Amino acid sequence: MPADADIRERLEAKAFELGFDQFGITEAATSEQIVAGFRKFVELKRYASMEWMAERIHQREHPQNLWPEAKSVIMLAVNYGPKDDPRLLLDKKDRANISVYARGKDYHDLVKKRLKAFARWIVPEFNCDLKVFVDTAPVPEKPLAAAAGLGWQGKHTNMVSPEFGSWVFLGAIYTDMELPADNPHRDQCGSCSACIAACPTDAFPQPYELDAARCISYLTIEHKGPIPEEFRKPMGNRIYGCDDCLAACPWNKFAQASSEAAFHARVELNAPELGDLVGLDDKSFREVFSGSPIKRIGRDRFVRNVLYAIGNSANKAYLPQVRTLLADDAEEVVDAAQWALEELS
Incomplete structure (x- = not known):
């Protein structure tokens, strides 16, 4: 050996x-x-x-x-x-902000x-x-x-x-091999709390602790049914995940764009228009998100998220699409459409 x-x-x-x-x-x-x-x-x-x-x-x-x-x-x-700070998309209300990893x-x-x-x-x-x-x-x-x-x-x-x-x-x-262990890395956060301050829903009860029920990543991906109303406005245009706490970290000044082509944003997922996403049925959703981690949340949860973003867009041009979804088969989609309609009216 x-x-x-x-x-x-x-x-x-x-x-x-x-x-x-x-x-x-x-x-x-x-x-x-x-x-x-x-x-x-x-x-x-x-x-x-x-x-x-x-x-x-x-x-x-x-x-x-x-x-x-x-x-x-x-x-x-x-x-x-x-390549760019994902928070730059947050001000583009007609565009969907998808977490970088997806x-x-x-x-x-x-x-x-x-x-x-x-x-x-x-x-x-x-x-x-x-x-x-x-x-x-x-x-x-x-x-x-x-x-x-x-x-x-x-x-x-x-x-x-x-x-x-x-x-x-x-x-x-x-x-099952006994290998020589490396030294652990020391915590270098110091007094910085930029990540905690950046969270739009106050999901960190204190440093180093997360309350998943308040996290936009959890709410848009794992949470089933309607999202609690207190979080819908803070979601903004985030339709899948949230990168705010990650992007706020000062250590990102040493980060570099990934050289792995598979992780580069697909054209259709790099700031897609909300109107192009909200009308997806189950078949088209599966086609668009084939090979993407987004596919696992299913069409209903995805369209629910897009409707919240539309409700936050202040763009009345979306009203015809929103009204169409008031008759959707999925309860969470109907609920989100009703909320978006109220916000835009």
């Missing part, structure tokens, strides 16, 4: 060869502080309707609770930095493909067993990434990379 330093060097070189932008290793463990944070989140029911977060908290608390054989975790990051192809597919390629190389090379994860299992990706030295979990609860700012996708590989 090669020396530990040699193993790490070879793993890192292969990771970069496969297109990952950051690489780090940590032991398959989490601190008591991290576990306490998870438990507080669940006890206060800040997961909103995402019941799986409470149901699988035990597996998220410690990597070995998910896979007992895990000894080390290889953490990887891919830069998806945008403007291109589904990152789950690309990152998972690279993780699997990495795994196919690692297993025979080092005669080990492993499991790969990208945002679809109870894995504490952000704490593990911080422990592996990729960056730190900022006050907005997301990762901050000293190289790529707040714009990174994470992937994790649990392995």
Whole structure:
């Protein structure tokens, strides 16, 4: 078996060869502080309707609770930095603001493909067993990434990379190999609270804590049915996700636009016109968003979001389209159409 330093060097070189932008290793463990944070989140029911977060908290608390054989975790990051500040779209009331990560192809597919390629190389090379994860299992990706030295979990609860700012996708590989761990990255938020101040719905009860029920990303993606009225005006033209807290981070001055073409905004998702989106039926919605993470929320939830944006547009030209949707089959669409009609009348 090669020396530990040699193993790490070879793993890192292969990771970069496969297109990952950051690489780090940590032991398959989490601190008591991290576990306490998870438990507080669940006890206060800040997961909103995402019941799986409470149901699988035990597996998220410690990597070995998910896979007992895990000894080390290889953490990887891919830069998806945008070319421009996504907040520039917020003043264009007739345009839809879609979260940066969803403007291109589904990152789950690309990152998972690279993780699997990495795994196919690692297993025979080092005669080990492993499991790969990208945002679809109870894995504490952000704490593990911080422990592996990729960056730190900022006050907005997301990762901050000293190289790529707040714009990174994470992937994790649990392995039964005992690998040399990297030093954890220290928190460099300091006294800054720009991310918290930027939140349009006050979703951060305090630094490093998030109340999902108040988060526009949760409301536009995970929340089913009508969105509570108190959040509809603050949503503005955000129809899928929200980047405000990420974009506000001063560390983005070191960020760089992603070189990965799959993450570049598709033409039809780069500031699309609200009128072009609100009339989509189920078939056309699936066609437009084929290969996009947006597809998973379905047409009804999507059109609901577009109607809220139309209600915030102050543009009466949308009234004919809004009135048409008063007879829609989906209750949340009808409710949103009624609200938009009242706002525009």
